[in-house]
Amino acid sequence: MNFIYPEYEIVRNHEKCTNCGICKKECANEAHGFMESASKMTCDDAKCVNCHRCSVLCPTKAIKIIKSGNTYKENTNWSNKTINEIQRQAESGGVLLSGMGNPENYPVYFDKILLNASQVTNPSIDPLREPMESKVHLGARPKKIERDTDGKIKSNLKPQMFLSMPVMFSAMSYGSISYNAHESLARAATELGVMYNTGEGGLHENFYKYGKNTIVQVASGRFGVHPTYLNSGSAIEIKMGQGGKPGIGGHLPGTKIVGDISATRMIPEGTDAISPAPHHDIYSIEDLCQLIYSLKEVTNYTKPVIVKIAAVHNVAAIASGIARSGADIIALDGFRGGTGAAPTRIRDNVGLPIELALACVDDRLRDEGIRNNVSIIAGGSIRSSADVVKAIALGADCVYIGSAALIALGCHLCRTCHAGNCNWGIATQIPELTKRLNPEVGYKRLVNLMTAWRNEIKEMMGGMGINAIESLKGNRLMLRGVGMNEKELEILGIKHAGE
Amino acid sequence: MPIPSASPEYTGEDDLMLKEGQIRITSGCAVSGIISKSGKRMSGEDIIKSIAVMHDRSNGLGGGFAAYGIYPQYSDYYAFHVFYDSPSAKKECEDFIERHFDIINLSKIPTRKIKEVTDEPLIWRYFVTPLPTKLAASQLDEREFTAKCVFRVNTSITGAYVFSSGKNMGVFKAVGFPEDVGRFYRLEEYYGWCFTAHGRYPTNTPGWWGGAHPFALLDYSVVHNGEISSYDANRRTIEMFGYKCTLRTDTEVITYIIDYLHRKQGLTFDEIAAVIAAPFWKTIEGMPQKSRETHEYLRIMFAEQLITGPFSILVGFDGGLMALNDRLKLRSMVVGEKDDMVYIASEEAAIRIIEPQLEKIWAPKGGQPVIIRVEGGNQQ
Numbered sequence: 009m010n011f012i013y014p015e016y017e018i019v020r021n022h023e024k025c026t027n028c029g030i031c032k033k034e035c036a037n038e039a040h041g042f043m044e045s046a047s048k049m050t051c052d053d054a055k056c057v058n059c060h061r062c063s064v065l066c067p068t069k070a071i072k073i074i075k076s077g078n079t080y081k082e083n084t085n086w087s088n089k090t091i092n093e094i095q096r097q098a099e100s101g102g103v104l105l106s107g108m109g110n111p112e113n114y115p116v117y118f119d120k121i122l123l124n125a126s127q128v129t130n131p132s133i134d135p136l137r138e139p140m141e142s143k144v145h146l147g148a149r150p151k152k153i154e155r156d157t158d159g160k161i162k163s164n165l166k167p168q169m170f171l172s173m174p175v176m177f178s179a180m181s182y183g184s185i186s187y188n189a190h191e192s193l194a195r196a197a198t199e200l201g202v203m204y205n206t207g208e209g210g211l212h213e214n215f216y217k218y219g220k221n222t223i224v225q226v227a228s229g230r231f232g233v234h235p236t237y238l239n240s241g242s243a244i245e246i247k248m249g250q251g252g253k254p255g256i257g258g259h260l261p262g263t264k265i266v267g268d269i270s271a272t273r274m275i276p277e278g279t280d281a282i283s284p285a286p287h288h289d290i291y292s293i294e295d296l297c298q299l300i301y302s303l304k305e306v307t308n309y310t311k312p313v314i315v316k317i318a319a320v321h322n323v324a325a326i327a328s329g330i331a332r333s334g335a336d337i338i339a340l341d342g343f344r345g346g347t348g349a350a351p352t353r354i355r356d357n358v359g360l361p362i363e364l365a366l367a368c369v370d371d372r373l374r375d376e377g378i379r380n381n382v383s384i385i386a387g388g389s390i391r392s393s394a395d396v397v398k399a400i401a402l403g404a405d406c407v408y409i410g411s412a413a414l415i416a417l418g419c420h421l422c423r424t425c426h427a428g429n430c431n432w433g434i435a436t437q438i439p440e441l442t443k444r445l446n447p448e449v450g451y452k453r454l455v456n457l458m459t460a461w462r463n464e465i466k467e468m469m470g471g472m473g474i475n476a477i478e479s480l481k482g483n484r485l486m487l488r489g490v491g492m493n494e495k496e497l498e499i500l501g502i503k504h505a506g507e
Numbered sequence: 508m509p510i511p512s513a514s515p516e517y518t519g520e521d522d523l524m525l526k527e528g529q530i531r532i533t534s535g536c537a538v539s540g541i542i543s544k545s546g547k548r549m550s551g552e553d554i555i556k557s558i559a560v561m562h563d564r565s566n567g568l569g570g571g572f573a574a575y576g577i578y579p580q581y582s583d584y585y586a587f588h589v590f591y592d593s594p595s596a597k598k599e600c601e602d603f604i605e606r607h608f609d610i611i612n613l614s615k616i617p618t619r620k621i622k623e624v625t626d627e628p629l630i631w632r633y634f635v636t637p638l639p640t641k642l643a644a645s646q647l648d649e650r651e652f653t654a655k656c657v658f659r660v661n662t663s664i665t666g667a668y669v670f671s672s673g674k675n676m677g678v679f680k681a682v683g684f685p686e687d688v689g690r691f692y693r694l695e696e697y698y699g700w701c702f703t704a705h706g707r708y709p710t711n712t713p714g715w716w717g718g719a720h721p722f723a724l725l726d727y728s729v730v731h732n733g734e735i736s737s738y739d740a741n742r743r744t745i746e747m748f749g750y751k752c753t754l755r756t757d758t759e760v761i762t763y764i765i766d767y768l769h770r771k772q773g774l775t776f777d778e779i780a781a782v783i784a785a786p787f788w789k790t791i792e793g794m795p796q797k798s799r800e801t802h803e804y805l806r807i808m809f810a811e812q813l814i815t816g817p818f819s820i821l822v823g824f825d826g827g828l829m830a831l832n833d834r835l836k837l838r839s840m841v842v843g844e845k846d847d848m849v850y851i852a853s854e855e856a857a858i859r860i861i862e863p864q865l866e867k868i869w870a871p872k873g874g875q876p877v878i879i880r881v882e883g884g885n886q887q
Contacts, residue, residue, distance in 0.1 A: 130734040478810040479737030
């Protein structure tokens with residue numbers, strides 16, 4: 009017996025409803041039905057995940073999903089959510105699972121940071137009239153220049169990655185998201201001149217042609233990793249951790265390992281794809297160093313190697329170790345970063361806000377004089393162009409977006425990715441559902457989003473009198489905090505508004 | 508009336524007003540420079556005349572000069588110009604200098620009492636050379652050793668501030684209008700082959716002498732008109748290389764960037780200009796292959812030394828003078844030429860007043876360096 013009353017309620021306006029049945033067809037969770045006897049549409053609130061597929065597609069806008077007013081007796085200690093979770097565990101005996109990023113009420117520091125603008129003593133720059141550079145390069149740099157015998161500067165730079173703007177699509181594996189979602193990301197990255205990331209599921213053979221705009225990932229499961237794969241992208245990312253589930257691995261159920269996914273991952277159909285929590289050949293920093301150089305050997309030192317870590321309490325020391333171990337780029341993933349599936353307790357209770365992690369890593373690398381040896385990518389809930397600007401001013405070279413990209417593709421953040429019934433055709437492998445995401449439309453929406461953000465970034469930079477991204481990077485004087493305590497300001501390295 | 512302190516820790520009578528270094532003070536300004544390409548020495552009279560024309564571009568809260576070739580009799584020695592708040596600061600600083608350098612000569616810097624310049628600190632000059640034993644023990648080259656000692660005094664001795672430390676050159680600066688500062692320091696009595704001048708228009712300052720410009724380290728001096736928006740990106744990066752930005756002014760960070768790129772990285776002044784006022788990527792893409800490669804390299808390698816926001820700067824060095832505008836040319840700057848003389852100023856009038864019969868006068872484009880080398884100087 010299920011003790012839980014549904015959290016959301018499907019409200020249908022029968023005056024508007026024409027019984028067309030689209031809602032029933034569109035809902036893979038079978039929340040909608042048709043009662044022949046009464047000749048009217050029905051619904052089962054218990055099956056609704058609040059993904060908005062029906063309400064958006066309903067031709068007469070007869071459906072809305074609202075939060076159920078049915079609530080337990082008010083209790084500040086025992087929230088509805090807490091009680092429901094206990095009920096669910098009592099029923100199933102299982103670890104609670106969730107999708108997407110941590111939704112809990114922790115501070116969002118980006119929302120407590122304000123940007124500067126020029127007045128009088130320093131002119132603002134109008135990006136419509138003056139050049140405004142959003143181009144970014146990522147990669148390691150040597151400490152000193154070298155000259156040849158004629159005195160000409162020799163290029164002693166390590167391999168670099170060039171981006172038209174400081175935003176990339178973060179790792180989401182083929183398997184956790186659909187073929188069409190991957191195609192949308194790959195094509196958008198190519199058109200935009202940025203990168204998308206394969207995630208840990210390997211690279212479908214049809215997507216090798218987007219290699220110039222691809223980061224190939226190597227994770228603990230090593231799915232789909234082989235020399236051709238490693239050489240097919242512009243950079244290689246070693247995934248040590250993920251902000252959405254620091255300290256644990258991944259699990260893609262066998263039901264999703266079908267057809268091309270099985271071939272791409274190089275595992276038999278129907279077997280669970282289990283990524284262990286640690287890499288089984290990395291038990292300390294020196295092992296990571298060996299993997300970095302193994303990957304560089306395979307690719308003949310032509311590609312930068314990124315090491316991605318979840319933001320955890322001693323992130324600064326870890327990042328410093330990584331910077332000294334041959335990594336060209338460090339990707340930091342904050343605790344609000346999304347995930348296809350994570351144990352709820354891990355997602356909601358482990359890790360650090362990206363703003364603090366980024367600030368302390370940037371500081372630490374500067375204190376040690378090695379910040380210029382590596383680039384930093386910040387991810388873990390970058391939600392808008394303002395977040396991008398703030399992250400760069402705090403010290404990032406570039407950001408990763410995952411959830412924002414999926415939202416552009418149709419995701420409504422119902423946080424049920426782990427169920428595999430994504431009505432928007434993103435986090436599912438069911439053919440009837442995946443075909444709902446048309447890559448032709450999807451890639452254009454991603455291009456639109458990024459184009460809009462690029463224009464907004466340029467407007468904000470111009471307002472500050474800055475016309476190149478590199479002059480924004482680490483420029484914390486352009487930031488002020490509101491409503492933060494001294495410790496928070498100290499860690500972020502910014503002043504309070506009014507100072 | 509208390510003497511203003513050179514130290515950020517100072518908490519005197521006017522401690523409600525934050526000092527330079529405790530707060531970032533922005534300012535507008537006037538700059539002027541004169542150089543003889545043949546190395547002909549001239550008096551400081553003309554540069555005072557030139558900067559005086561731009562009186563309205565300053566507000567009396569800072570003025571100063573850098574003069575090159577003025578100490579030929581001591582050309583092998585570093586000339587330290589030092590402000591002291593008190594005799595005890597002087598004693599402590601002199602003890603430090605004596606422990607690290609041979610002092611060949613020391614004296615008060617001659618000044619003239621004028622009513623426009625008041626509240627002066629003790630102003631002393633030392634001609635020094637590093638003690639061979641100390642230098643060898645430090646495992647540093649002579650210039651690095653000297654620069655480190657200057658930082659040491661300025662960051663750790665309260666009330667002492669070395670504001671000039673090059674060879675055969677000197678900085679003279681004070682709180683006041685620049686033409687008054689020139690008269691105060693009797694600049695007309697100095698003869699050099701290059702002079703630069705600065706009149707300051709800070710938007711908020713209690714007026715500390717050390718905060719006036721030029722800012723100098725070793726033989727590099729910078730006068731600057733502008734307010735750079737890349738300041739904190741530049742500062743945080745240069746501090747990673749061992750520099751300490753104690754004044755928190757644009758001019759200070761620009762000087763350190765130039766010192767880093769020229770002395771530590773070995774870039775030429777043309778290359779330095781390509782870093783701090785880098786051409787736009789679009790422009791670089793259109794360049795012939797060889798220069799494209801060089802420019803791409805410099806932009807990537809020294810991305811954090813790019814300076815954005817308005818500036819016009821004059822950089823003095825032992826081999827000449829470089830004038831440079833930001834890449835959008837958000838500040839005025841004109842260059843005039845006559846015979847072997849080159850004049851550079853914020854306004855044309857400041858050049859015409861000293862040389863009405865110019866052969867050539869033009870405004871350099873944004874990001875286009877004007878580098879004037881003096882015969883017999885460092886040609887790099």
